[in-house]
Amino acid sequence: MNSGESESESSNSGSEDKSTIIHKILGEMKSEFNSPRADDAPNTNDEEKPRIILSFKKPASDESPPVGGRRSLRYKNPEEKPELKRSARRRSKDCSESVLQSAIARKEKSYNESNKPQRLTRQLKPTQKILENLALAKMEKSRFFECEESERLVRKHKHKHNKCRRLKRAKLGQGDSEKETDSDEGGCRRPRSENVDEGEELEGAKDTCLCRRRTKFFLATNEETAYCAAVDSIDDKLIGCGRTVATKDLMLLRPSTRVPYTIFCDLHKSRLLRHNCCPTCGIFCTQGRFVQCENKHQYHKDCQSEVDCCPHCGISGISYQVDIVMQLGKKPVFLPVQKAQYITARMTFSTLKTEESKCMTPPLIPIGSFEFDNSFEYGDEVYEMNELIVAVKNNALEKIATILGSKTLDVNSKIPECQDGTILHIAAEKGNVSIVHMLVVAGTQTDVYDKDQNTPLMAAVMAANNETVRYLIKTGADIHLKGTDGMTALHLAAKCGNLHACQLLVDNSPRKAVNCQDDGGWTPLVWACEHGYGDVATFLINKGADPSVRDVEHNVALHWAAFSGSCHIAGLLLDKGCDVNAVNAHGDTPLHIGARQDMYDCNVVLLARGADVTLLNKNNESPLDCVPAGGDTYSVIALNVTLGGAYNSQNVVLCNDITKGRESNPIQCYNSVDNATNPNDFKYVTKNCITSDDVKIEAKITDLQCCQCEERCVTDDCQCGKLSLRCWYDEEGKLIPEFNFGDIPMIFECNDRCQCNAITCNNRVVQKGPNQRFELFKTLDKGWGIRTLRPISRGSFICEYIGEIITDSEADKREDDSFLFDLENRVCKNEDVDSYCIDAKFYGNFARFINHSCNPNLTSVKVFIDHQDLRFPRIAFFANRDISNEEELSFDYGEKFWLAKYKLFSCLCGSLECKYSEDTIGMRT
Numbered sequence: 033m034n035s036g037e038s039e040s041e042s043s044n045s046g047s048e049d050k051s052t053i054i055h056k057i058l059g060e061m062k063s064e065f066n067s068p069r070a071d072d073a074p075n076t077n078d079e080e081k082p083r084i085i086l087s088f089k090k091p092a093s094d095e096s097p098p099v100g101g102r103r104s105l106r107y108k109n110p111e112e113k114p115e116l117k118r119s120a121r122r123r124s125k126d127c128s129e130s131v132l133q134s135a136i137a138r139k140e141k142s143y144n145e146s147n148k149p150q151r152l153t154r155q156l157k158p159t160q161k162i163l164e165n166l167a168l169a170k171m172e173k174s175r176f177f178e179c180e181e182s183e184r185l186v187r188k189h190k191h192k193h194n195k196c197r198r199l200k201r202a203k204l205g206q207g208d209s210e211k212e213t214d215s216d217e218g219g220c221r222r223p224r225s226e227n228v229d230e231g232e233e234l235e236g237a238k239d240t241c242l243c244r245r246r247t248k249f250f251l252a253t254n255e256e257t258a259y260c261a262a263v264d265s266i267d268d269k270l271i272g273c274g275r276t277v278a279t280k281d282l283m284l285l286r287p288s289t290r291v292p293y294t295i296f297c298d299l300h301k302s303r304l305l306r307h308n309c310c311p312t313c314g315i316f317c318t319q320g321r322f323v324q325c326e327n328k329h330q331y332h333k334d335c336q337s338e339v340d341c342c343p344h345c346g347i348s349g350i351s352y353q354v355d356i357v358m359q360l361g362k363k364p365v366f367l368p369v370q371k372a373q374y375i376t377a378r379m380t381f382s383t384l385k386t387e388e389s390k391c392m393t394p395p396l397i398p399i400g401s402f403e404f405d406n407s408f409e410y411g412d413e414v415y416e417m418n419e420l421i422v423a424v425k426n427n428a429l430e431k432i433a434t435i436l437g438s439k440t441l442d443v444n445s446k447i448p449e450c451q452d453g454t455i456l457h458i459a460a461e462k463g464n465v466s467i468v469h470m471l472v473v474a475g476t477q478t479d480v481y482d483k484d485q486n487t488p489l490m491a492a493v494m495a496a497n498n499e500t501v502r503y504l505i506k507t508g509a510d511i512h513l514k515g516t517d518g519m520t521a522l523h524l525a526a527k528c529g530n531l532h533a534c535q536l537l538v539d540n541s542p543r544k545a546v547n548c549q550d551d552g553g554w555t556p557l558v559w560a561c562e563h564g565y566g567d568v569a570t571f572l573i574n575k576g577a578d579p580s581v582r583d584v585e586h587n588v589a590l591h592w593a594a595f596s597g598s599c600h601i602a603g604l605l606l607d608k609g610c611d612v613n614a615v616n617a618h619g620d621t622p623l624h625i626g627a628r629q630d631m632y633d634c635n636v637v638l639l640a641r642g643a644d645v646t647l648l649n650k651n652n653e654s655p656l657d658c659v660p661a662g663g664d665t666y667s668v669i670a671l672n673v674t675l676g677g678a679y680n681s682q683n684v685v686l687c688n689d690i691t692k693g694r695e696s697n698p699i700q701c702y703n704s705v706d707n708a709t710n711p712n713d714f715k716y717v718t719k720n721c722i723t724s725d726d727v728k729i730e731a732k733i734t735d736l737q738c739c740q741c742e743e744r745c746v747t748d749d750c751q752c753g754k755l756s757l758r759c760w761y762d763e764e765g766k767l768i769p770e771f772n773f774g775d776i777p778m779i780f781e782c783n784d785r786c787q788c789n790a791i792t793c794n795n796r797v798v799q800k801g802p803n804q805r806f807e808l809f810k811t812l813d814k815g816w817g818i819r820t821l822r823p824i825s826r827g828s829f830i831c832e833y834i835g836e837i838i839t840d841s842e843a844d845k846r847e848d849d850s851f852l853f854d855l856e857n858r859v860c861k862n863e864d865v866d867s868y869c870i871d872a873k874f875y876g877n878f879a880r881f882i883n884h885s886c887n888p889n890l891t892s893v894k895v896f897i898d899h900q901d902l903r904f905p906r907i908a909f910f911a912n913r914d915i916s917n918e919e920e921l922s923f924d925y926g927e928k929f930w931l932a933k934y935k936l937f938s939c940l941c942g943s944l945e946c947k948y949s950e951d952t953i954g955m956r957t
């Protein structure tokens with residue numbers, strides 16, 4: 033096949049710049065492998081072998097279906113069904129550790145994202161006392177310095193060389209990272225107005241402030257712990273400390289008489305000693321811009337009087353503005369234990385984004401009915417887990433608070449009476465959001481499994497405690513976790529008919545989990561159909577549930593709707609393009625199932641929508657053979673048989689799945705044209721393969737350019753996006769509207785070396801494989817072809833062109849050239865370097881059956897995933913326009929193909945723009 037399609041040409045001409053950029057980025061790729069122009073190919077043969085020439089494009093993906101146990105639609109009554117043994121997932125220690133790690137990571141992340149520190153520290157408003165002190169200090173200062181004015185002028189003169197203020201940076205160690213020298217002592221002078229009888233000096237220094245003074249005052253408390261009441265000024269925000277202070281060390285201190293006595297932790301004491309606490313307002317100068325005197329005493333600019341003078345030592349004239357930065361060795365990780373220390377903090381939900389939920393639920397204020405104040409007496413009592421369980425079961429909030437506050441229990445310990453779940457499982461099942469909240473705040477992990485492989489979220493879903501479901505989702509519970517039989521919380525919600533929970537789960541799923549399959553291959557939609565929950569089925573379909581997804585027994589959702597006899601759901605599925613005569617692994621159509629279940633109403637709907645009464649299953653049974661004789665269902669099917677209402681009776685299913693289970697969705701083979709049997713003269717593969725040593729792909733993982741994105745690769749910083757010029761995929765995995773099908777970039781998807789999350793990453797589409805529904809069918813005049821069983825929107829990924837990677841010279845030797853796809857990686861004509869093709873003749877996927885059209889609905893795009901060797905792009909087809917149900921898929925083979933083939937046959941695409949028909953090909957040769 034030869035070059036020449038217009039898209040290809042424009043793509044090539046435009047690709048030089050992009051190639052240059054990509055070369056620059058990759059830094060190691062040779063220019064000769066870029067900008068491959070089909071016309072530049074060395075033409076060593078007059079009779080050149082035809083190649084299909086690229087016109088590059090791609091779509092969305094979903095989780096690949098798990099395999100495992102299944103139920104069978106062969107059994108009329110559920111009781112007849114053999115009990116399913118689906119994979120019993122055993123959780124290992126590693127698994128639980130990773131759950132913990134990810135829970136911590138999520139909490140950290142949500143903390144960082146929310147940028148609201150109040151759950152971790154207390155953010156305080158200045159008290160009335162502090163404000164009064166500020167005003168008082170200003171007045172005192174101005175009075176005091178009136179009489180100091182003349183002295184100040186002398187000192188000013190003395191230090192005139194330092195008069196211009198300098199900006200300098202200081203670093204303040206949050207721990208003991210910085211040991212400041214005490215060289216400031218010498219310069220301290222006592223202002224006349226200060227009370228010298230405050231107490232004994234801490235280190236004998238004669239400061240005018242009281243930063244270094246001991247006092248005779250101690251805090252009297254019966255509590256085991258006291259908390260530091262220091263207030264830090266951090267970037268103009270006031271943050272309370274709250275560290276614990278040993279009760280044996282409760283000396284009350286203050287930096288001046290203007291501020292109240294306070295309890296300080298060791299850290300704040302040492303900073304007080306170093307004059308880091310402003311004597312005017314009593315707030316520590318912790319991070320931000322402050323003023324520092326010559327003696328390294330720090331205070332706030334606003335706390336300075338109009339006369340430039342240090343409120344610590346009174347020295348005037350020599351002051352600097354300093355930028356203080358907290359010096360932390362590493363990012364703080366707030367573990368539940370640490371959070372639990374802040375027992376005086378009011379529990380709040382303010383750090384969570386309160387997105388408008390579609391469900392009408394009241395705002396989430398879990399503690400609404402409960403005032404959790406710090407007057408609880410925890411005492412020395414040691415509690416048993418049983419007491420907590422009883423308290424949770426009885427909704428005894430105060431008791432729960434007391435037990436949790438005592439910290440005598442491991443809130444994550446497994447409870448044998450509760451299937452080895454935790455106390456959070458019990459609370460989630462019980463459904464009191466306040467209790468769930470208290471447990472979460474007390475450090476209970478949300479993503480733990482019980483023996484039945486249910487998480488607390490799943491327990492809440494099954495118990496229909498939807499406020500708890502909402503709370504747990506917002507708190508970061510992982511909604512994608514799979515439990516028994518590979519079921520997610522959404523599967524369970526659909527199975528239970530819990531519409532509200534379905535809404536919460538779907539609306540909070542970053543990449544829609546709506547088509548996720550469990551071990552039996554069932555989607556949430558299948559569960560809703562099986563149990564006849566019309567509202568849930570409608571909701572899921574509206575949210576993009578695919579009615580054509582097959583389970584492991586090849587049933588589609590319509591089989592399950594027929595099983596439950598839900599005519600409303602059956603109609604809905606048929607409206608969405610579900611095939612009324614879809615056949616499962618036993619050859620049963622939905623009508624066979626509906627007949628066996630004696631579902632009259634539903635069978636009427638199926639018959640009215642074209643169900644074929646003549647189709648035989650693998651036991652040679654027609655639907656009429658399956659129905660109990662004598663009833664209404666028998667009559668209605670018998671009537672249709674009598675009337676000869678066989679619909680599409682010409683259609684013959686030759687094979688249920690040409691992929692033999694290798695694709696996530698089976699592909700049936702239909703032939704209603706002739707007697708040809710299904711094509712099986714090739715090996716179905718889903719990855720390109722190599723059969724010769726002549727093909728060597730540079731695929732070292734260490735050579736891969738990769739990204740450092742934390743999660744989803746949605747920002748411009750994603751390195752893989754930059755390689756592709758930008759990320760071309762939207763949230764659903766479709767090419768964005770800006771993607772220019774006339775000037776196609778190469779796409780570099782995220783790879784195994786990237787940091788991002790493989791499930792939620794936006795830049796992974798082709799690697800997840802095809803997820804649409806297709807059918808192999810016999811065309812009237814072009815042999816086999818591929819058509820879609822449902823509408824496909826523009827930009828969707830269809831499939832890759834998969835086959836055997838061979839060298840050009842090998843391709844030239846091959847007899848059948850109908851399946852060669854030229855990788856367009858030919859180097860300069862003069863160089864004797866081989867280039868490559870993909871041959872799908874012997875090894876291939878269903879793309880090998882896609883025919884040519886001069887007005888194609890697919891465009892091919894070069895994609896790189898597991899290697900970045902530009903000689904071997906993966907060829908991905910994307911819909912270049914909306915494609916309707918049952919439309920044949922096609923791409924442009926390119927001029928090279930037709931120049932080689934026109935003597936044998938001409939193009940039968942039938943489009944008005946056809947360039948290679950019998951009539952038009954002459955104009956091109």
Ligand SMILES: C[S@@+](CC[C@H](N)C(=O)[O-])C[C@H]1O[C@@H](n2cnc3c(N)ncnc32)[C@H](O)[C@@H]1O
Nearest residue numbers: 814815816850851880881882883884939940941
């Ligand atoms: C890659 S195969 C496509 C699958 C093929 N129809 C089959 O039955 O295996 C390419 C071959 O399909 C046929 N073909 C594809 N598109 C065609 C078209 N527009 N007109 C005529 N023949 C076409 C040609 O025989 C061509 O060599």
